[in-house]
Amino acid sequence: MSLFADQERRVSVLLPLPLSGAYDYAVPPGMELCEGDFVTVPLGPRERTGVVWELEPTNQDVPFEKLKNVIEKLEQPPIPEASRKLVDWVARYTLQPSGSILKMVMSVPGALSDPAPKPAYIKASHQPEGLKLTKARERVLAFMENMPPMAPSDIAREAGCGTSVLKGLADLGALETVHMTDPSPFQEPDWQRDGYELANQQRVAADDLVEKTAHAGTEDGFSVTLLDGVPGSGKTEVYFEAVAKALEHGKQTLVLLPEIALSSQWLTRFKKRFGVEPAVWHSDIGQSMRKKTWRAIVRGQAKVIVGARSALFLPYKDLALIIVDEEHDASFKQEEGVIYNGRDMAVVRAQMGKCPVVLASATPSLETAVNSWEGRYNNLHMPSRHADVPLPDVITIDLRLDKPERQKWLSPSLIEAIKETVARGEQVMLYLNRRGYAPLTLCRSCGHRLQCPNCTSWLVEHRKAQKLQCHHCGYFTRPPRTCPSCESEDNFAACGPGVERLAEEVAETFPDLRAIVAASDTVTSPTQAAELVRKIEDQEVDLLIGTQMVAKGYHFPMLTLVGVVDADLGLSGGDLRASERTYQLLYQVAGRAGRADRPGTVMLQTFMPDHPVMKALKSGLRDRFLECEADARKSAGMPPFGRLAALIVSGEDEVLVDDTANALGRNAPHGQGILALGPAPAPLAMIRGRHRRRLLLKTDKKMPIQSILKDWLERTSVSRTVKIQIDIDPYSFL
Incomplete structure (x- = not known):
């Protein structure tokens, strides 16, 4: 629907600001506007860019003669209706201004202005008479025969000359100057390439998702499917089949991942399947690429987008499929600004766009599990690993009986298992979800604890970097020599283990092992994550010490032993989801072991071997654990009840x-x-x-x-x- 400005025509414009609603503006004569168009409007003494939200708004409290004119319509495709509906829905649900949600859609303001066309050269169809040809000019004209317009730097590189040679030929009429806009930085994925050969359970699940994707955009296009498969069951390859169907129809797919670090192996698998890499969206991509990616998405040029939760709000031109991988992961919850759950909003976005959404997990959240049990979500269950690789054996180590040495954290049983595993030429992962050297530093004389001055949290020692840091606000300082309370010198003690302290113990216990630490402060970019993956895959590492970032999504064929140093971590604190989260995390960690043709073992060090979480992990009765959690929540009237x-x-x-x-x-x-x-x-x-x-x-x-x-x-x-x-x-x- 469009609006041709005649007499007294108005539109409401939503601005990406925390304002109460859209503002009305007059449409100047001759300007054609549609809902979703980007426009420049006056706001006080400044000009702002907003979006036409409603044509001929019903609420016309301001007299027309008092309205200011829309200044300009920007030459960008309009925000699709599904994205506008999502903005309004999220605003109502979170009780936030619509403009604050729109700001997430317009997250790259610079993308609204197209870059200036760049000069390029093409060989003139008629060459000038009497043209004097040097060797360099001959090479240029020979190279440019039947070539499309090319940038001067590219021609000069291929012809082995300077750009001044090109300018001279252009001045003489041998080359014609044209102007090119930036092409899309993304190649079209090849949906016809052969994927992995799927087993029976995978093929059944893939066919179901392909069928749903084929109906995207129709009245029956919306559906929610839980893709519930044990670690190593091939969930990624299954939903790749649905991605291929969306590509076949020329439409877009969004894949949400909970961790940037997870994208490294995922991108490699995607490129192997479709021949090119997808568009990527997260906080670490540079501003120039953000602009190009945003424009490619709104124009439908980027066909597959993989990103963090913020990618959900991008203005997709024709979205046919949404996949939320590791849907249970708590990092899909945005905790600052507009607070929302990316998994739940993905379901809403799919409903707005009449397309299927796939929630993939080996440990579904209780909310998703209950929706599946009650028939609101479809369920595709894959209970066995690909190629019938067995699930790892889970062993609990009772730390009350199998005690580590004083000021050590590895039990004798786990130490022995590490030795045997490495002796077989296999790899080990030790999991501890604590960054740094120690979570607490206190004075031996008076017990004073070093606390962040800005937060009620203890400073975490990072011994390698020689600093104490707050993991909530980022404050850091050098470790003091003198206690600020009793003034005793050099009397601070590190309490409890972090991954750095665990690495120190590993180096002392296994001096010949090649160990590496993977935590969010040591692996800070996708490039570093890719290098970590390469080292492990090439068996340059014997033992990996990792936090939550390596607990899920990775596939290392030679990693056969996983040791959880403190399985009880996370079970305290009064969080209603403490047991559920701990179970999910430890189950995902366990899933890293024995994923190829070598059997895996998981050893959980715990002071509570009889805790329901430990018993569920050891028995493998996941659904029974979820049922018990559901009963407890239901009796207390807690979510999802x-x-x-x-x-x-x-x-x-x-x-x-x-x-x-x-x-x-x-x-x-x-x-x-x-x-x-x-x-x-x-x-x-x-x-x-x-x-x-x-x-x-x-x-x-x-x-x-x-x-x-x-x-x-x-x-x-x-x-x-x-x-x-x-x-x-x-x-x-x-």
């Missing part, structure tokens, strides 16, 4: 923060099926110098929690210096 929302009150003035939090507490909603808790200091009561208080709203599942929250906030006066964050369906309780 109830609703939760958190209010996080923060500010630099602690008195104002407490006053606001207490006012919210006094105005808290009450009624049947509604329970408000708090205020209380957050477990991390200060982050980045801001004091924090939390309130929690719990309601029955079918209650309109957003309406209840909105009414609650409207009845409470809030200082401008105090910020209230709304977290619908909270994952973090810090």
